[in-house]
Amino acid sequence: MTTTAPEATEAKTAVVSFDQVSKAYGDVRAVDGLTLDLHPGETVALLGPNGAGKSSALDLLLGLRTADSGTVRLFGRTPQAAIAAGRVGAMLQTGGLMEEVTVEELVRLVCALHPKPYPVTEVLSRAGIASIAGRMVNKLSGGQEQRVRFALATAGANDLIVLDEPTTGMDVTARKAFWATMRDQADQGRTVLFATHYLEEADAIADRVLVLHKGRILADGTAAEIKARAGARRISFELEGPADEEALRALPFLSTLDISGHRVRIQSHNADATVHAVYGLGLYPRELEVAGLGLEQAFVAITEAEEARTAC
Structure with missing residues (x-):
C-alpha cells in the first residue's frame, strides 16, 4: 500500500480555491459562480471597476462573510481554520486600528498572538515604521496607518498574504519599499493576492492578473496576455x-x-x-x-466590451 507524505499532499493543494462561489446582497449579485485556484509563490493582482465584487470576494476568502452557494478553501481547509493556524495575513480597507496604544504596543500584541511571529523590531523595520514606534495610533496620518496595517499583516510567517488597495495613501517611496517587501515574500514561496486601482502596480508586480466584472472572471493571465486579449x-x-x-x-x-x-x-x-x-x-x-495597449487601456477595453455584450 502506497501512502502520500503530508508535504507532498500539501504541495498539490491550492493555496486558495473558489468552487462555483456566489454571494448576493438583495438583488445585487456581488460574486457570481466564481471558480479559481491560486498556487504557492504566485503574486496575483485582482482588478475590476467599482462594484465588480473584489472586496466581496476577499471577504469570502477571509471568512468574514459566508457564501450563498459554492465552497471556499484555503490550503484545503475552511478560511477560519487556515487563519487560526496562522497561515494567512490580511491588510484590508475596512476596519479601524486599536487606539490609545502606541504603534509598537499594537505590533507587539499581534506578534504575540501569531502562531509563527517575527521579532517585533523586524516587523517595525520592514514596514518602515520604526521611527514612529512610540507614537499613539490615533495620531497617525493616513499613509502611516496603511504602513501599520501592513506591519500587522506581515507580523508572522504567513503562507498567504491578502491585500485590499494596500498602497492607498502611501507616498512613492513607501510604495516602492512596500512592493520590494512583497516581492521578497513571493520569492520565499508565499502567495500574495492584492486588489488595486493602481494598474501600473499590477503591470509591474503581478505575475498573474485576474479581471473581475460583476462578480465573474473576465480574464485570467499574465499582464502581457491580458493586453494581447484586448486585441x-x-x-x-x-x-x-x-x-x-x-x-x-x-x-x-x-x-x-x-x-x-x-x-x-x-x-x-x-x-x-x-x-x-x-x-x-x-x-x-x-x-x-x-x-x-497598456494594462489600463486593455482593462478598460475588456470591461467595456463586456458591458456592450451584456447590454444587447
Whole structure:
C-alpha cells in the first residue's frame, strides 16, 4: 500500500480555491459562480471597476462573510481554520486600528498572538515604521496607518498574504519599499493576492492578473496576455492643420478616437489598415507611434466590451 507524505499532499493543494462561489446582497449579485485556484509563490493582482465584487470576494476568502452557494478553501481547509493556524495575513480597507496604544504596543500584541511571529523590531523595520514606534495610533496620518496595517499583516510567517488597495495613501517611496517587501515574500514561496486601482502596480508586480466584472472572471493571465486579449493597438500622431474629426471617425477598425489640438490618439483593431487609411485621406502624420495597449487601456477595453455584450 502506497501512502502520500503530508508535504507532498500539501504541495498539490491550492493555496486558495473558489468552487462555483456566489454571494448576493438583495438583488445585487456581488460574486457570481466564481471558480479559481491560486498556487504557492504566485503574486496575483485582482482588478475590476467599482462594484465588480473584489472586496466581496476577499471577504469570502477571509471568512468574514459566508457564501450563498459554492465552497471556499484555503490550503484545503475552511478560511477560519487556515487563519487560526496562522497561515494567512490580511491588510484590508475596512476596519479601524486599536487606539490609545502606541504603534509598537499594537505590533507587539499581534506578534504575540501569531502562531509563527517575527521579532517585533523586524516587523517595525520592514514596514518602515520604526521611527514612529512610540507614537499613539490615533495620531497617525493616513499613509502611516496603511504602513501599520501592513506591519500587522506581515507580523508572522504567513503562507498567504491578502491585500485590499494596500498602497492607498502611501507616498512613492513607501510604495516602492512596500512592493520590494512583497516581492521578497513571493520569492520565499508565499502567495500574495492584492486588489488595486493602481494598474501600473499590477503591470509591474503581478505575475498573474485576474479581471473581475460583476462578480465573474473576465480574464485570467499574465499582464502581457491580458493586453494581447484586448486585441487593439495605440496609434498616435501630430497633424499640421486642424483634424477633420468626421473623416477620422470613418477610419477602418477604429475603436476609440481622441483629438487634442493637433495631436490624434487612436485605438485600432488593425493598426496597419488604419494607418494606411490615414495616408489615404491625404494626411501626413508626424511623430507617428504605434504600440500595444497598456494594462489600463486593455482593462478598460475588456470591461467595456463586456458591458456592450451584456447590454444587447
